[in-house]
Amino acid sequence: MTSVPLVDLAPQYAQIAPHARSVFDRIASGGAFTFGAELEGFEAEFAAYCGTSECVGVANGTDALKLALQALGAGPGTEVVTVPMTFIATVEAIAATGAEPVLVDVDPETRCMDPDRLAAAIGPRTAAVVPVHLYGRPAPMAELARAAGDVALLEDAAQAHGADLDGARAGALGRAAAFSFYPTKNLGAMGDAGAVTTDDPELAATVRSLRHHGAAPGDANRHELAGWTARLDNLQAALLRLKLAHLDAWNRMRREAAAAYRAALDGLPVRLPPPDPPDGSQVFHLFVLEVDDRDGVLESLRSDGVGAAVHYPTPAHLQPAWRALGEAGDFPAAERLAQRALSLPIFPGITEEQVGRAAGALRRALG
Numbered sequence: 001m002t003s004v005p006l007v008d009l010a011p012q013y014a015q016i017a018p019h020a021r022s023v024f025d026r027i028a029s030g031g032a033f034t035f036g037a038e039l040e041g042f043e044a045e046f047a048a049y050c051g052t053s054e055c056v057g058v059a060n061g062t063d064a065l066k067l068a069l070q071a072l073g074a075g076p077g078t079e080v081v082t083v084p085m086t087f088i089a090t091v092e093a094i095a096a097t098g099a100e101p102v103l104v105d106v107d108p109e110t111r112c113m114d115p116d117r118l119a120a121a122i123g124p125r126t127a128a129v130v131p132v133h134l135y136g137r138p139a140p141m142a143e144l145a146r147a148a149g150d151v152a153l154l155e156d157a158a159q160a161h162g163a164d165l166d167g168a169r170a171g172a173l174g175r176a177a178a179f180s181f182y183p184t185k186n187l188g189a190m191g192d193a194g195a196v197t198t199d200d201p202e203l204a205a206t207v208r209s210l211r212h213h214g215a216a217p218g219d220a221n222r223h224e225l226a227g228w229t230a231r232l233d234n235l236q237a238a239l240l241r242l243k244l245a246h247l248d249a250w251n252r253m254r255r256e257a258a259a260a261y262r263a264a265l266d267g268l269p270v271r272l273p274p275p276d277p278p279d280g281s282q283v284f285h286l287f288v289l290e291v292d293d294r295d296g297v298l299e300s301l302r303s304d305g306v307g308a309a310v311h312y313p314t315p316a317h318l319q320p321a322w323r324a325l326g327e328a329g330d331f332p333a334a335e336r337l338a339q340r341a342l343s344l345p346i347f348p349g350i351t352e353e354q355v356g357r358a359a360g361a362l363r364r365a366l367g
């Protein structure tokens with residue numbers, strides 16, 4: 001029996017392959033590898049897609065978070081609030097600015113930052129709050145904004161390209177947003193890439209300067225800010241433009257696969273992912289259920305040829321590098337989710353048959 005991979009990028013590439021080859025020829029012969037028409041084109045198109053006035057392409061999602069946080073004033077002596085249940089980059093980026101990460105537990109229903117716990121974590125030194133749209137489901141931004149008062153919200157939208165809430169898309173739901181275009185994300189480059197979106201032209205200008213050694217606009221030899229090197233390559237930008245045209249269709253395929261899983265898993269002793277938020281939709285970067293004896297079930301799925309995985313087995317505060325952020329028991333909802341989370345295969349182009357095979361293997365694993 002052939003296996004069902006967790007992610008298969010081949011169906012995506014099949015849709016852009018002929019154009020991708022001509023993009024490579026054009027850029028290789030043109031010689032503009034950083035900055036150029038493709039980067040500018042992608043920035044304009046992705047801003048329009050998100051519904052923001054600004055998009056600044058950067059090298060990866062971690063840099064997008066870091067530079068956006070710096071532009072929001074995070075640095076030594078400040079604090080930035082986020083969740084323990086996320087990819088570790090969210091916490092790393094905060095610490096990389098010199099700010100202190102402060103964690104708030106997730107809501108077990110939404111698996112995103114719990115608005116009821118946020119107010120208590122905000123203090124006079126809080127520079128920003130970073131909600132994560134975990135697994136592609138938008139965090140409850142209105143409730144979080146209410147709890148945050150006048151502290152800026154920076155979306156970690158690395159898993160939520162195209163998700164929407166209350167009539168706006170991820171990327172336009174806070175003061176600014178950080179995206180990753182790591183290859184397996186809903187919109188992925190063929191290597192590392194990222195972006196910051198915002199409606200604030202001043203904030204965008206600061207990120208533009210920070211990504212290029214703090215250079216002044218139009219004068220690469222005048223360094224106005226202590227910056228970094230974090231540019232988005234022209235080649236990756238060109239590939240992202242090709243893929244952006246397919247993003248809505250690809251997200252639709254993810255949602256269809258999620259609906260097929262829901263039907264196929266009905267009645268099993270698992271907790272399915274939460275439904276879409278009221279007035280919003282999720283884009284299933286991952287299809288994450290919760291199950292007892294997760295490690296046993298994972299083992300059984302794998303031996304049955306199903307590429308299941310865990311996102312994430314250890315919350316940030318229990319990672320060796322980040323022990324200072326808390327102890328076991330401090331964030332019970334995140335810890336419980338980390339013990340029970342199980343990701344099933346999902347990607348644009350996954351077939352009904354593959355979904356059926358993964359669901360059947362789960363039924364056997366639980367049987």
Ligand SMILES: *Cc1c(COP(=O)(O)O)cnc(C)c1O
Pocket residue numbers: 060061062063086087089090132156158159179180181182192193194
């Ligand atoms: C992927 C991811 C990042 C980091 O993005 P990179 O491009 O890998 O640096 C940050 N936050 C979340 C939630 C992610 O999933």
